[in-house]
Amino acid sequence: MKSYTxxxxNAVINGVVLGNTSNEINAPEQLEKATIHNISFIGNRKYAKLWSSSKASVAVIDKKIALEPGENRALIQVESADLAMAQILGFFNPGMPILDEEIHPSAVVHISAKLGANVHLGANCYIGKNVTIGDGTTIYPNVTVMDDSTIGMGCTIWSGTVIRERTIIGHQCIFHTNVSIGSDGFGFRPSPDGRGLVKIPQIGNVVIGNGVEIGANSCVDRGKFSSTIIGDGTKIDNLVQIGHNSILGRSCIMAGHSGLAGSVTLGDGVIIGGSASIKDHTTLHSGVTVGAGSGVMGDVAAGKTVLGYPACDSRDMLKQWVALRKLGKGA
Known part of the structure; x- marks a missing residue:
C-alpha cells in the first residue's frame, strides 16, 4: 500500500494547509473510522464536531468551516470538500481489474462484428451480428451485445449486462453489473374476448449519449416505436426503471429505486430522488427536482421542486406536513 505526504x-487539490503532520497517508476514510494514516473530509458544519475525537491525521474542509488542526494534525481548506474528495478518491483509486487478453478465447464474436483498437472482451462474452465497438472499450466477462448495436469509444461495461439489438451507445459510458438495455417495454391490452392480455410489440430501440453512467440492476426499456433516449452526461443509480419511449435530457440524475413510466420526458439537469415515481406521458422541464419517495402525476414547470404523493410544490407540501403535525398534537 503506497503512502503519501x-x-x-495537496498538490492534487491545491488547497491551503493549516498545521502539519509527520504521518504519511495511505487511504481516505470517514472521520469516525479513520486511523492516523487516513485522510478524511468535512464538508458540513455538523460534522466539524467529530474532528476532535477522530484519529485522522488530515482532513479536507470547506473554507467556511472554522477548525483548529491540533497537534501533529493538518487541515486542508478548499472551496468544496466534496469536489476535493472526488479528486483524492481518484488519486488513491487502485484501478479496475485488468483483462489479461484482449479477446478471451471463450468470447463469441460474430464474423461481421467490428472491434476498434484496444477493445477488451472478457470470458463468455457474446458479440452479435453487425455490432460495432469503439476504440478502448472494455467489456467484462458474461456480457451480451445483440445484433446491430453500436458502442462508442472508451466505454466500460461490467459483467452480466445485456444490450439488446439495435441499441446505440455513445462514448465514455459506464454500465455497472447486470444492467439491462433494450428489453421490451411494458405494453399489454385486454384481449377482445376478455380472457387474457394482448402483447403490444416493442420494435423501437434505445439511444444513449456520451458520458452516461448506469448503476447495477437498472433497466432501460426499448421504445414501442422510435427510441428511448438518454442524454449526454446523465447519471442513473442502481435499481432504476426507465420505461419505453422516455426521453432524458443532458446531465439528469436518477437516484436508486426511482422510476419513469412510459413516454416520460425530462429536460436538462432534472434530479429525481430515491424511490420517486413519474407517471406516464409526463414532462418534467429543465432544472426540476423531485423529492425522494414522491409520486409525480402531471407536468412540472422548469426549475420547480416538488415533493410528496401526489407531488406538489415543495413549500406547499411542507406547510401541509406542519399543519398535520399540529393537528396530531392537538388531538
Missing part, C-alpha cells in the same frame, strides 16, 4: 496530497 500531506504535500503530495
Amino acid at each position: 500531506i504535500a503530495e496530497i
Whole structure:
C-alpha cells in the first residue's frame, strides 16, 4: 500500500494547509473510522464536531468551516470538500481489474462484428451480428451485445449486462453489473374476448449519449416505436426503471429505486430522488427536482421542486406536513 505526504496530497487539490503532520497517508476514510494514516473530509458544519475525537491525521474542509488542526494534525481548506474528495478518491483509486487478453478465447464474436483498437472482451462474452465497438472499450466477462448495436469509444461495461439489438451507445459510458438495455417495454391490452392480455410489440430501440453512467440492476426499456433516449452526461443509480419511449435530457440524475413510466420526458439537469415515481406521458422541464419517495402525476414547470404523493410544490407540501403535525398534537 503506497503512502503519501500531506504535500503530495495537496498538490492534487491545491488547497491551503493549516498545521502539519509527520504521518504519511495511505487511504481516505470517514472521520469516525479513520486511523492516523487516513485522510478524511468535512464538508458540513455538523460534522466539524467529530474532528476532535477522530484519529485522522488530515482532513479536507470547506473554507467556511472554522477548525483548529491540533497537534501533529493538518487541515486542508478548499472551496468544496466534496469536489476535493472526488479528486483524492481518484488519486488513491487502485484501478479496475485488468483483462489479461484482449479477446478471451471463450468470447463469441460474430464474423461481421467490428472491434476498434484496444477493445477488451472478457470470458463468455457474446458479440452479435453487425455490432460495432469503439476504440478502448472494455467489456467484462458474461456480457451480451445483440445484433446491430453500436458502442462508442472508451466505454466500460461490467459483467452480466445485456444490450439488446439495435441499441446505440455513445462514448465514455459506464454500465455497472447486470444492467439491462433494450428489453421490451411494458405494453399489454385486454384481449377482445376478455380472457387474457394482448402483447403490444416493442420494435423501437434505445439511444444513449456520451458520458452516461448506469448503476447495477437498472433497466432501460426499448421504445414501442422510435427510441428511448438518454442524454449526454446523465447519471442513473442502481435499481432504476426507465420505461419505453422516455426521453432524458443532458446531465439528469436518477437516484436508486426511482422510476419513469412510459413516454416520460425530462429536460436538462432534472434530479429525481430515491424511490420517486413519474407517471406516464409526463414532462418534467429543465432544472426540476423531485423529492425522494414522491409520486409525480402531471407536468412540472422548469426549475420547480416538488415533493410528496401526489407531488406538489415543495413549500406547499411542507406547510401541509406542519399543519398535520399540529393537528396530531392537538388531538
